[in-house]
Amino acid sequence: MAAPIIEVRNLTKTFGDKTVVDQLNMTIEEGQLYGFLGPNGSGKTTAIRMMCGLVPLTSGSGTCLGFDIGKQAHKIKPLLGYMTQHFSLYRDLTVRENLQFVCKLYGIRDVAGRVTELVKQFAFDNEGRDRQRVGTMSGGWKQRLALACAMAHRPRILLLDEPTAGVDPKAREAFWDILQDIAATGVSVLVSTHYMDEAMRSQRIAYVLYGRLLVDDAPEKVLADANLVAAQVPLQQAFRNPQMAHDPRIVRLSMQGNSIRVVARSSDDIASWTRDLAAQGIASGEPTAIDVGLEDVFFYLTLQQQGSVTQF
Numbered sequence: 001m002a003a004p005i006i007e008v009r010n011l012t013k014t015f016g017d018k019t020v021v022d023q024l025n026m027t028i029e030e031g032q033l034y035g036f037l038g039p040n041g042s043g044k045t046t047a048i049r050m051m052c053g054l055v056p057l058t059s060g061s062g063t064c065l066g067f068d069i070g071k072q073a074h075k076i077k078p079l080l081g082y083m084t085q086h087f088s089l090y091r092d093l094t095v096r097e098n099l100q101f102v103c104k105l106y107g108i109r110d111v112a113g114r115v116t117e118l119v120k121q122f123a124f125d126n127e128g129r130d131r132q133r134v135g136t137m138s139g140g141w142k143q144r145l146a147l148a149c150a151m152a153h154r155p156r157i158l159l160l161d162e163p164t165a166g167v168d169p170k171a172r173e174a175f176w177d178i179l180q181d182i183a184a185t186g187v188s189v190l191v192s193t194h195y196m197d198e199a200m201r202s203q204r205i206a207y208v209l210y211g212r213l214l215v216d217d218a219p220e221k222v223l224a225d226a227n228l229v230a231a232q233v234p235l236q237q238a239f240r241n242p243q244m245a246h247d248p249r250i251v252r253l254s255m256q257g258n259s260i261r262v263v264a265r266s267s268d269d270i271a272s273w274t275r276d277l278a279a280q281g282i283a284s285g286e287p288t289a290i291d292v293g294l295e296d297v298f299f300y301l302t303l304q305q306q307g308s309v310t311q312f
Contacts, residue, residue, distance in 0.1 A: 005030045005157060005188045006051050008062030008069070013046055013055065013211075021047045022211035024060070028190070028204075033183040035202030035219075036192040037298060043211040044192050045161055051190075052080055052159060065156060081155035081187075085162040087142045091135030095124050095145055098134060099152065106153040114152065122148040122178065140171025147178065151187075158182065160191040164198065176201050196294040207298055214301050219294060226297040229289070230263045231270045232256070233277065236284035244280075249273045251300050262287065263296045 004027045011024035020043045028034055028051075038044040049055040052064050053073030062069045064076050089098045099118050103111045122144055124130040134142060143163055150158060160179075164172040176198055183189045183203070191202070199205050200219050207215035207222075215222055228251060239245075239260055245253055249269040254261045264270045270287050277283035 002030055003066065004028060004063075005032075006062065006064050008051050009060060011047070011050055011060035011062060012058050013043075013050055014058045020211050021050060024050075024208075024211075024213050026051070026206065026213065026216060028188060030188055031183050031186045033179060033189045033201070033203045034191070035199045035205040036190065036208065037194070037199055037205060037294075038192075038208040039302070042208045044206075044208040047208060047211075048159055048161075048190050048192065052076055052157060054080075054082075078153075079156045081150035081153070081158040083143075083146050083150040083158070083160045083163055085165055087139075087146060089134060089142075089146060089149065092133060094131050094133055095119070095137075096130045098145060099148060102149040102152045108153060118148045118152060121151075124148070138168075138171070140167045140175065143167055143171070143175060144178070147175070151182065156187060158187055158189045158191075160189065162192050162194065164193065164195065172198065199294055205294075207301065209302055209305055214305070215298075222297060223292060223294065226292060226300070228263055228265060228292045228296055228300060229267050229270065230261065230292045230296060231267075231274075231287035231289050232259050233262055233270075233274050233283050233287045234259045234285040235282060237282055239277075239282055241277075241280070241282065244273070244277060244282075247273055251303075252296060261290070263292065263300070 006028040009025050011021055012019065013021040024047055036044045036048060046055055050057060051062060051069065053069040053076040057070050065079055067075045069076065096115060096119065099115045100111055103114050108114050119125050119130045134145060147163065164175055179189055179191065180201065193199060202219060204217065205215065205219050205222060206213060235258055239255065250262060250264050250273055252263040262270050274283050274287045
């Protein structure tokens, strides 16, 4: 078997007395599309940067592309493609001019040829978009250009920090189609995101909380192992019962029109809770089973770490 692209053990990062990444162990294979999730400030971005030698370690060890992330970071950096959350290219230049500038920065010999390849690969050749000034483009096209620039030097690893934040759903879907195509060529893609539909398109996902890795598996496996169930309960009057909202049988509640969505550890818990709600004249029918989502799982894991497992 081929050696992992990234392998880290007991990776830890502290700033003063604050531990941002805590004893992280991960292995990432070549060509994997890896989704990183976690609340703001959970340490996921720092973890990604540490794994690729961009942030110094406090302790632990690891390799990226066969190089020691603590001692050979200078050899790793030229092989990385990095895209920040906030657009940072030149708005007064055209798409093609931005690509030319980035290719020159990377020292690419055939700049014109590489720019033409990128324009075609990222569909900027449609409707003359390659000659459009970047400042006049939509958020989705700007992020696509940022991705094209990150790929200009043909990196072996691509790091994306919440690349689709604030982008409309159609553009997000198109962006992830491109990411899947890139991963299929053997490039490893590490992307942090808050969108659960995007996480489901990853081949593997990691959930980081308070610097600790809580989940590291295929998304469908994460859902299967969660041991949670969900149901939709129809209501005949508004739900205003704090005691029932924080009932220990229930993991999560959310109002959805004239019904309430309930997540629990078992169908029996939902059934008994619904009967109690009906006895108060609030519920108007039997619960209907629905799918549990990744958001439910991560919500549950977060509340477990906080010492509480019921939230309205």
